[in-house]
Amino acid sequence: MPTLKVIIASTRPGRVGLPVSQWFVEVAKKAGTFNVEVLDLAEINLPFFDEPNHPAQQMYTKDHTKKWSAQIDSADAFVVVIPEYNFTMPATLLNAFDYLYKEWNYKAVGFVSYGGISGGTRSVQTAKLFMTTFKMMPIYEAVTIPSISQHIKEGKFEATENNEKSAVALLAELAKWTGALQTLRVK
Numbered sequence: 426m427p428t429l430k431v432i433i434a435s436t437r438p439g440r441v442g443l444p445v446s447q448w449f450v451e452v453a454k455k456a457g458t459f460n461v462e463v464l465d466l467a468e469i470n471l472p473f474f475d476e477p478n479h480p481a482q483q484m485y486t487k488d489h490t491k492k493w494s495a496q497i498d499s500a501d502a503f504v505v506v507i508p509e510y511n512f513t514m515p516a517t518l519l520n521a522f523d524y525l526y527k528e529w530n531y532k533a534v535g536f537v538s539y540g541g542i543s544g545g546t547r548s549v550q551t552a553k554l555f556m557t558t559f560k561m562m563p564i565y566e567a568v569t570i571p572s573i574s575q576h577i578k579e580g581k582f583e584a585t586e587n588n589e590k591s592a593v594a595l596l597a598e599l600a601k602w603t604g605a606l607q608t609l610r611v612k
């Protein structure tokens with residue numbers, strides 16, 4: 426079974442990204458199409474990009490980069506659980522991507538976004554733009570959660586039926602692309 430890594434993009438203390446990701450991980454495990462792992466950018470705690478060489482050379486000098494490289498290299502697909510900050514993606518996400526290059530190539534990526542009225546859609550659009558430079562396939566199907574604060578009860582994310590359906594559709598499409606892109610990832 427391919428490995429899906431769920432990236433929690435928010436590193437903010439008290440972030441709702443955590444309960445949202447916990448819900449999505451449960452849905453993904455139940456779907457049974459991927460081995461599911463979590464990459465929590467708060468826990469991983471990468472500093473601002475601090476490597477001297479272009480990441481495509483893979484001449485990493487820092488232990489945190491080597492560890493991050495192995496974590497991304499062993500993934501077949503990603504879902505980013507992403508908030509919207511100032512109509513764009515959180516800076517933590519781009520910083521985490523900039524550390525590497527080849528490790529991201531030819532992998533599909535889906536989004537679970539949340540925010541105010543926009544449901545994080547502006548954030549997703551900005552993330553999709555840079556991800557294509559990494560030769561990734563950002564998929565159309567997505568979970569979009571507007572007015573996120575209304576869906577958090579006692580620290581837990583309460584999904585709607587529509588959220589559940591969207592998550593299942595996202596996972597099905599992600600599985601298709603993951604299979605198709607496998608041929609391009611032969612080393």
Ligand SMILES: Cc1cc2nc3c(=O)[nH]c(=O)nc-3n(C[C@H](O)[C@H](O)[C@H](O)COP(=O)(O)O)c2cc1C
Binds near residue numbers: 439441443540543545
């Ligand atoms: C710095 C900052 C900027 C924000 N900008 C937006 C925004 O542009 N659009 C939006 O819908 N929500 C915005 N919000 C509200 C977030 O959607 C809300 O705080 C959400 O809980 C953030 O995700 P997190 O809790 O996982 O960090 C912003 C929040 C912060 C902290």
